[in-house]
Amino acid sequence: MISTNRIFNIASDAEFNSLALDVFKFQFENNPIYRSFCDLLYKHPADVKSIQDIPFLPIQFFKSHHVVSSANPIKKTFTSSGTTGTLTSKHHITDLTIYRESYLTGFKNFYGNIEDYAILALLPSYLERDGSSLVYMVDDLITRSAHKESGFYLNNLDDLKSKIHQLEEKSQKTILIGVSFALLDLVEQFQFNLKHTIIMETGGMKGRRKEIIRQELHNILQSGFKMNEIHSEYGMTELLSQAYSKGKGIFECPRWMKIITRDTEDALSIQLPNKTGGINVIDLANINSCSFIATQDLGKVYKDGSFEIIGRFDNSDIRGCNLMAL
Known part of the structure; x- marks a missing residue:
């Protein structure tokens, strides 16, 4: 072994x-x-x-x-998400400690100590089904962040907007990890000028919106959040590790x-x-x-x-x- x-x-x-x-x-x-x-x-x-x-x-x-x-x-x-009638991928895990060590070590290597961040998660398409490895990971990151402001958001965008503004006023380092269509919903309804928050997109439109190229997505998000770079996460159901991009769609x-x-x-x-x-x-x-x-x-x-x-x-x-x- x-x-x-x-x-x-x-x-x-x-x-x-x-x-x-x-x-x-x-x-x-x-x-x-x-x-x-x-x-x-x-x-x-x-x-x-x-x-x-x-x-x-x-x-x-x-x-x-x-x-x-x-x-x-x-x-x-x-399990992966899928449209009605399609087969979904199944990744059978015999040792969850390996998954936790992978995402915790990976996060620390790219972003530092999880305890330094408030973690906000806008993942409606993932939360609406069972078996998401992304939800498992983010839920653990939220717990380990030890910030009472950390948490998941489904469709309550008003509450999320208020929480982001509160954390910004306190100069609190924050990561908002969200599925692309929900982040677009957020910036269409509200305007931001973020200085202490990282926006991390983690996926396509899930059938909720027309698919667009990543550069167009990032341009819209950069304008709506008033920031120079949008971060991204590359992972999938069949993997236990994630690659990260800190801008321009270039992953490590x-x-x-x-x-x-x-x-x-x-x-x-x-x-x-x-x-x-x-x-x-x-x-x-x-x-x-x-x-x-x-x-x-x-x-x-x-x-x-x-x-x-x-x-x-x-x-x-x-x-x-x-x-x-x-």
Whole structure:
């Protein structure tokens, strides 16, 4: 078994690559679905010498199969949102402490101590269903923030506006994390001039509004909140880690997560940086399910490891954790 201490204390690219190969071997041996997928590709541990050789499981498998690499009992199942009649992804979690360590360590690396912030959450589409991994994470962040002003908001935008103004008057560092359509609703009804608040968007329109490109979304939010940059979170039901953008739609990963792109015409061909392709995610925190996932997002990875999301494959469905406005 691979220790979480090794996962969350990666200090170099060499350590990441070495651990990724060990995780591949572990999941090849312990995940029947992933093993079958690798068998179909004739990709076995003896054939895999670098992370470029590792097969990436198509994300659709989380809709149709039980993707688990552990014999331990399921403690929680996170589900994606979906329109009526569509299959939803199911991420079966055997160890919630790994998820908590991933998002808490990731948040601290990007933003510092959670106790320094008031956390406001405007996530109506997520709160209106069960099984959201985002709600689980944000609820824990709210609890750990230890600020009585922290909390969730559904449709009570007047109360949220008043709370934001109160926190601004106290110069309290605040993060408002919200789904895109609800943030647009907020700035259409009220005007702000924020100096102590971070606005973090975390998803598309969920069928509530017409999809727009991220730059247009950020321009509207920057104007409505009177701020220079809008932050973003990139995560999904099938992952246990998040990447963050502090502006301009450029994301960075925590040390145990990596994005690479694949050729849009050849799903098995890994691309060099600076070329648009399909997004493949390595999430080593996913030790008990699958750490190597081929998503339906399109994006570009830069030489420093940062990346941006450009769109989605035309034949992909609009999923609940899609973080790129189309």
